[in-house]
Amino acid sequence: MEFLYEYGMFLAKAVTIVVAIVAVIIVVLASTVKHKSDKGELRITNLSEELEELKHGLKEELLSKKQFKAYEKQLKAEEKAKDKAADASTGKVFVIDFKGSIDAAEVASLREEISAILAIAEKGDEVVVNVESGGGMVHGYGLASSQLDRLRQAEIPLTVCVDKVAASGGYMMACVANKIYAAPFAIVGSIGVVAQLPNFNRLLKKHEIDYEQHTAGNFKRTLTVFGENSDEGRQKFQEELEETHVLFKAFVGKYRPELDLVKVATGEHWYGQQAIELGLVDAISTSDDVIMSLAAERTVYKMRYQVRKKLADKIAHGASLSVNAIFNRLIEKNRPM
Structure with missing residues (x-):
């Protein structure tokens, strides 16, 4: 019996190693295959x-x-x-979800969703966007806001719902809407600009490590992580932040001219109930209530653009699951009682 047990364990190890090697080979071969298209697909769900x-x-x-x-x-x-x-018919309602990251990479899907809506929208149609973001890079959220503005330019009524947070770049997107709904404790506002970075120059000097940086143009680099920062560079960096803040305020003021920007563009954030008193939002409600209310009278569709996974990623994921499953079964089978 001891011989059979040892033989079984040896066989299990051998099979596991062979399967793992085969999986690696498949992944390597798959990664060399040229994909015809990495584009995604648009999925439409009838929420009504x-x-x-x-x-x-x-x-x-x-x-x-x-x-x-x-x-x-x-x-x-x-x-x-x-x-x-x-x-x-009073028209259709299209719903989009936007859950933004720091770099607003999700704008790629947002662009496809909005382009699809613009291609089929008719008079009387409306768009609802559920925004959830604490903000991030200026250029990323600037583009996301411009995508929503395409709907405004096409004179399609746009509603933004904020269930959790639409701050900084998130509010830059929200303010484009004709109407903004926020949950009672949703975080809204933060109309400000922030930038921060560490500086390791003293640490490098302590360990006698030289760092060189060469630029053409006085302000090609204002502040640096490894070099020695100057007061002139700090002042220029602050000026750039102030200029960005001025553009941010002008953008918000364009879409919500009734706002007291001196009062709300301080970088502070507020909860939904406070935000409605300041004019940052128009009504208190969750996205669920807004959508259910619209679905009672109109047909509501959810638009979602999904990027297809690459073949190599699918094979690697499937091979990994297969190897783990085989390994676990072999362990269970050969485990001594």
């Missing part, structure tokens, strides 16, 4: 239908057979009324 199905299922579970039969009869009558009113 999903809500109706949820409601129907709950009614069936909670009502008696007689009550449910009466409900279905009423539902058919409502559907007929909707069909008759289809010609006088």
Whole structure:
């Protein structure tokens, strides 16, 4: 029996090693394959239908057979009324989610979603964007805001909902909307600019390490991480921050001219209930309530652009899962009782 146990363990190790080697070879070969396209795909979900199905299922579970039969009869009558009113449709609602990172890389998907909406939008249609972001790089969020402005330029009513946070660059996006909703404790505002970086120059000097930096132009570099910073460089850096803040305030003022920018553009943030008093948002509500309210009268679609994963990534992930599964099964099989 001891011989069989040792043989089983040896076989398990051998099989595991072979499978791992094969998986690595597959990943290497897959990575050399040229992909025809790394573009993604646009997914459209009918949120109105999903809500109706949820409601129907709950009614069936909670009502008696007689009550449910009466409900279905009423539902058919409502559907007929909707069909008759289809010609006088008030338009569709398109919903987009934007959960932004520091560099606003998600703007690539946002661009595709908005382009798709602009391609099919008709008179009476509306767009709702759920924004969640604490801000980040100026150029990234500037582009994200410009994408939302495409809807305004096309005269498509735009609503932004803030459930958690829309601060700094996040609020730069939100302010483009015709109407802003915020949850009671959502964080809003932070109309300001911040930049910070460490400096290791004294540490380098302590260890007698030289650092050289050569530039053409007096302010090609204002502050540096490793070099010795000057008062002149610090002053220029601060001036650039102030200039960015002026542009930020002008952008917000363009879309929400009623705001007292002297009061709200201090870099501070406020919760939803405070923000409505300051004019930073228009109403207190969650995105769920806004969407459910719209779905009661109109058809609501969710737009989501997803980037396809590369073949090498899929194979590597699948191979990793397969190896782990085989290894775990072999361990269980050969474990002594």
